[in-house]
Amino acid sequence: MRGLMMDTPLLVSSLLRHGAAIYGDSEVVSRTVEGAIHRYGYAEAHRRSQQLANALTRLGIKLGDRVGTIAWNTYRHFEIYFGVSGMGAVCHTMNPRLHPTQILYMLDHADDRYVFVDKTFLPLIEQVAGQAKTLEGVIVLTDRASMPESTIENLICYEDLVCAESESYDWPEFDEWTASSLCYTSGTTGNPKGVLYSNRATVLHSLSVAMPNVLNLSDNECILPIVPMFHANAWGIPYAAVMTGTKLVMPGARLDGEGVYEMLNDERVTFTAGVPTVWIMLLAYMREQGKKLDHLQRIVIGGSAASRSMIQAFEEEFEVEVRHGWGMTEMSPVGAINTLAPPMRDLPAEEKLDIQSKQGRPPYGVEMMITDDKGNPLPHDGEAYGELKVKGPFICSGYLGLENSEAHEDGWFDTNDVASIDPQGYMQIVDRKKDIIKSGGEWISSIDLEDTAMGHPDVLQAAVIGIAHPKWDERPLLLIVPAEGKRPDKDDILGYLEDKVAKWWLPDDVVVVDSFPIGGTGKVLKNELREQFKDYTLPGV
Ligand code: AMP
Numbered sequence: 001m002r003g004l005m006m007d008t009p010l011l012v013s014s015l016l017r018h019g020a021a022i023y024g025d026s027e028v029v030s031r032t033v034e035g036a037i038h039r040y041g042y043a044e045a046h047r048r049s050q051q052l053a054n055a056l057t058r059l060g061i062k063l064g065d066r067v068g069t070i071a072w073n074t075y076r077h078f079e080i081y082f083g084v085s086g087m088g089a090v091c092h093t094m095n096p097r098l099h100p101t102q103i104l105y106m107l108d109h110a111d112d113r114y115v116f117v118d119k120t121f122l123p124l125i126e127q128v129a130g131q132a133k134t135l136e137g138v139i140v141l142t143d144r145a146s147m148p149e150s151t152i153e154n155l156i157c158y159e160d161l162v163c164a165e166s167e168s169y170d171w172p173e174f175d176e177w178t179a180s181s182l183c184y185t186s187g188t189t190g191n192p193k194g195v196l197y198s199n200r201a202t203v204l205h206s207l208s209v210a211m212p213n214v215l216n217l218s219d220n221e222c223i224l225p226i227v228p229m230f231h232a233n234a235w236g237i238p239y240a241a242v243m244t245g246t247k248l249v250m251p252g253a254r255l256d257g258e259g260v261y262e263m264l265n266d267e268r269v270t271f272t273a274g275v276p277t278v279w280i281m282l283l284a285y286m287r288e289q290g291k292k293l294d295h296l297q298r299i300v301i302g303g304s305a306a307s308r309s310m311i312q313a314f315e316e317e318f319e320v321e322v323r324h325g326w327g328m329t330e331m332s333p334v335g336a337i338n339t340l341a342p343p344m345r346d347l348p349a350e351e352k353l354d355i356q357s358k359q360g361r362p363p364y365g366v367e368m369m370i371t372d373d374k375g376n377p378l379p380h381d382g383e384a385y386g387e388l389k390v391k392g393p394f395i396c397s398g399y400l401g402l403e404n405s406e407a408h409e410d411g412w413f414d415t416n417d418v419a420s421i422d423p424q425g426y427m428q429i430v431d432r433k434k435d436i437i438k439s440g441g442e443w444i445s446s447i448d449l450e451d452t453a454m455g456h457p458d459v460l461q462a463a464v465i466g467i468a469h470p471k472w473d474e475r476p477l478l479l480i481v482p483a484e485g486k487r488p489d490k491d492d493i494l495g496y497l498e499d500k501v502a503k504w505w506l507p508d509d510v511v512v513v514d515s516f517p518i519g520g521t522g523k524v525l526k527n528e529l530r531e532q533f534k535d536y537t538l539p540g541v
Contacts, residue, residue, distance in 0.1 A: 009176035010203035013086035020046030023245025031252035050169035052083030068115035097520035194400030219245035226274030232333035257285025275303035326359035382422030
């Protein structure tokens, strides 16, 4: 028997329509690329998104067409998210930290017809625009007075384009399976792969991540996504924020410790989200300047593992609740988030930290299992670990142009992460499959070793990579970026690790470096480190 409910498609435009109608005065506050602070309410954001949809219609953009962005987190990028997807076109966000050849690859692969760019990224698009096969125009996210000189002919000014249009636009109704946005995975090897989100998946993901146990969004909250809008839809925050009337603070181009701190405090932000590398800068700034966080209540640390020392610093030194999170571009992207279940809140601090170091429990809409390398399910006992597989309505079923990818088997998506799951449902990432160190037929978790090393006061950042070994296959090499003014000593570090990890896990050597190569989404590039140290000879070999 079929239910008798209305067949209303789940469309991205409905999130904005709802936010504008019910929470029209809830603010979007942005640091503009020029530096000034801009603020308006969701009602005005809605009107301008309608103007943008009219402008795109005039440019000939139709249902299913792809439109690119290379832009910071600002209100204009927010308008593009909704103006483009709302009219049934596909908003293709590109990561400006990628190489120009990769940008060109993505423009061509996606068949982008127009691209919106912040002034910062004009030199990047100038290098490739002339070669992009389907590109008809470049739109600069600024006003007439700030329009830059460029080698690109007929550069379009965003404010001219938008302000010339009527605010009256009826968001069209179409099939909820219509693609809404497109984001290419950072692809450390080979070409980036396109993850094509649908309107339906985006709405379901928004509903799921807004929940108390995930982002806890409502008009009582104020959220600042440090995570860029070009990294997996800023973890879905712009959509979920407008849906719930949450005040949204956009940091623009200033992601340094001071810039982030100012926005967090001045705008009374209660919740923020980003990768550990950003939080390292914020912590350093606050410690140097003796600052405290007056309003921030919660922080999501995800994208790479949050170390125990970082969790401790935020919770104990700055009194901010840490929610460790895990996800993937392919998952819209939230896959797990760590909130402590009520009985866990009274545990001794160390035991609580043990749990908080895990990546957490899946939100509604994500199912997880772990398997051995033959695909047999492993128990959720917190001990067994294996390949992590996921399924659900906002997880990709294939990549653009590679619909039958080998990442999908029996309806499950293989994350390429190795994890354990405990009886309470808390998942812990052991490692990425390709980063795990295989020593004498056993596995060593690089994440675990890094986490332990980062507990040493002389260590700012740690990365562990496997180095070829004639007897053991691979052995761990610990690379360290020192804390400000410290000179870590190898024996001291190894002595510190000795009683904290299994004896055979102890790194064979420790090397201090000035910095790590950081990828486009703020993660340490292990493949580059492996390349740098490929001829490294371990002691005694
Ligand atoms: P991306 O699609 O670029 O966001 O990368 C997704 C990958 O980042 C995952 O498959 C994990 O390997 C890694 N990742 C994300 N969050 C975490 C986390 N909290 N701890 C460890 N690895 C993470």
